[in-house]
Amino acid sequence: QSALTQPASVSGSPGQSITISCTGTSSDVGGYNYVSWYQQHPGKAPKLMIYDVSQRPSGVSNRFSGSKSGNTASLTISGLQAEDEADYYCGSYTSSSTYVFGTGTKVTVL
């Protein structure tokens, strides 16, 4: 299975909105509404931010939102804050009942 494709980096100024894309295939992203997004700060374990394309776990800020169109999912961070600077990974359940992560995106707050 191939890793899902994400842009290597995205940046924005405080208060702005940014969007990170995650492109897969009809066997993963496009085939199911089971895309998740994870935030990882340096030296820390990843944290679940979005699941089932657009659902937020309890305690996650509503500045984080997710969507999907075809084989591409997206994570939008609105009202960008310094604490949002981190690596972000998408992940998807697959038709083989396996799991696949994206290549990762480094978000920089200018």
Added chain:
Amino acid sequence: QVQLQESGPGLVKPSETLSLTCTVSGGSISNYYWSWIRQPPGKGLEWIGYIYYSESTNYNPSLKSRVTISVDTSKNQFSLKLSSVTAAETAVYYCARNWGASGNPTRVDYWGRGTLVTVSS
């Protein structure tokens, strides 16, 4: 609150078998899927495989021939064995819980802190 803790050797020789154990606390290991995920230094996440508490497993196709994940429900633990390791498999290894309302392991909702395993002679 579910907590996961990885344990095992931090140094493994090339061609040998990497062995790690994950202890789950704050909840039962039953009725969930449990994964191993790794991250080489400075690189992205790679899913290794998962086990259901009933012992059914599924592995990353690229690692399938070398991976074994097992579970011990009496100890609330699950384990990873990866054989014939190379230096390229130096990574932080995470244990984690997979879950989904559909009954499939559609998201990773709890993670251990991770343990660095270095493959070197």
